[in-house]
Amino acid sequence: MPAIVLVGAQWGDEGKGKATDLLGSRIDYVVKFNGGNNAGHTVVIEQPDGSREKYALHLLPSGILTEGVTPVIANGVVIDLGVLFEEIDGLNARGIDTSRLQISGNAHVIPSYNRVLDKVTERFLGSRKIGTTGRGIGPTYADKMNRIGIRVQDLFDPSILRQKVGAALDVKNELLVKMYNRRAVEVDEVVEDLLQYVERLRPMVVDSSLELSKALDRGDTVLCEAGQATLLDVDHGTYPYVTSSNAISAGACTGAGIPPTRIDRVIAIIKAYTTRVGEGPFPTELLDDKGEFLRKQGAEFGTTTGRPRRCGWVDTVIGRYANRVNGVTDFVLTKLDVLTGLETVPVCVAYEVDGERFDEMPMSQSDFHHATPVYEELPGWFEDISHCRTWEELPENCRAYVEFVEQQIGARISVIGVGPGRDEVIVRHDLLHD
Secondary structure, three states, rough: OEEEEEEEOOOOOOOOOHHHHHHHOOEEEEEEEEEOOOOOEEEEOOOOOOEEEEEEEEOOHHHOOOOOOEEEEEEOOOEOOOHHHHHHHHHHHHHOOOOOOEEEEOEEOOHHHHHHHHHHHHHHHHOOOOOOOOOHHHHHHHHOOOOOOOOOOOOOOOHHHHHHHHHHHHHHHHHHHHHHHOOOOOOOHHHHHHEEEEHHHHEEEEEEEHHHHHHHHOOOEEEEEEEOOOHOOOOOOOOOOOOOOOOOOOOOHHOOOHHHHEEEEEEEEEEEEEEEOOOOOOOEEEOHHHHHHHOOOOOOOOOOOOEEEEEEEHHHHHHHHHHHOOOEEEEEEEHHHHHHOOEEEEEEEEEEOOOOOOOOOOOOHHHHOOOEEEEEEEEOOOOOOOOOOOHHHHHHHHHHHHHHHHHOOOOEEEEOOOOOOOEEEEEOOOOOOO
């Protein structure tokens, strides 16, 4: 069975966890292939008694919540081991079985000194800050590229671990002491912190690329789940206000060790409006009562940071771009219910920069920063759509909105989210076989 890649089509928080959960028992493996605990998935699961359980996942793949699925943290991820085991313990305490988790021996770990560096660097930058979460993600990816990183497999050889930590601190302490006026970090302190996790970690560690290759050969279905989203991709996002890894579909190949010839389908998640967290340009951002309406109705506060998300109307220029760079076969449109109650719903169809119209993403960062959205206004709807389960049950204006967005972004919208629950969806096309 070919592999499937699931990506975010905007700046993140689109609802990738919901899409993974929707595929449920039809998936055998769910693989996180990039990022770290700087992003989160919120999954809401309805219980037999009708109550709803909310799970906020930061480092673990959302497949951890589905019985029978093998969750994998692949080589492209950077791992804060303290966060990992805190998250595992939290799920275990709620009765979730985490024993199936597999972790790549080639994944890099986030040492304590990189969390310190991340925070002091952001403070040093002041008004030029990137808006990172301060969790050491960027410095750890930088270490990976500079070949001074610490990998999971290094923890099983204390001598090698000490050498590598020492080599990294030769550089890091110069920055901390001389540039940022912070105390030097001791090698023993870092080594001791990392080694405390070895025995719990050992049974989880595998050659994940080999495991996934065997799974695909057996005919298993492998879903590769991106952290962050298209416009936060380090190469194809709104640089420099991006993450430090590749969050587009191609990132699954390097981040999980799966060749492109084995990827059959790319599913992209797009909200019925747009949000982002952190700094950087955002053409459709609303700084008025409409933006506050979207924030409150959509509960737009970061799963990982708790920060209020910036909110704006849906941007189909971004949608077209996500379609192009990811090779999208199916879009999942989430949170359509949040737009209920609006007289009209604007849709951004193009940008204007200094009198010039852009129907596609501007190449230049400066043009994107100065882009003014060109809107088309569609009539809204007031009916409650959270109970709709078929396309025909949606109000006419609601269907017209979906069809218009679909036409603008250039790929079919196969699933529509009409509420936070796992069952509050309308399936127009089967995500696996249609």
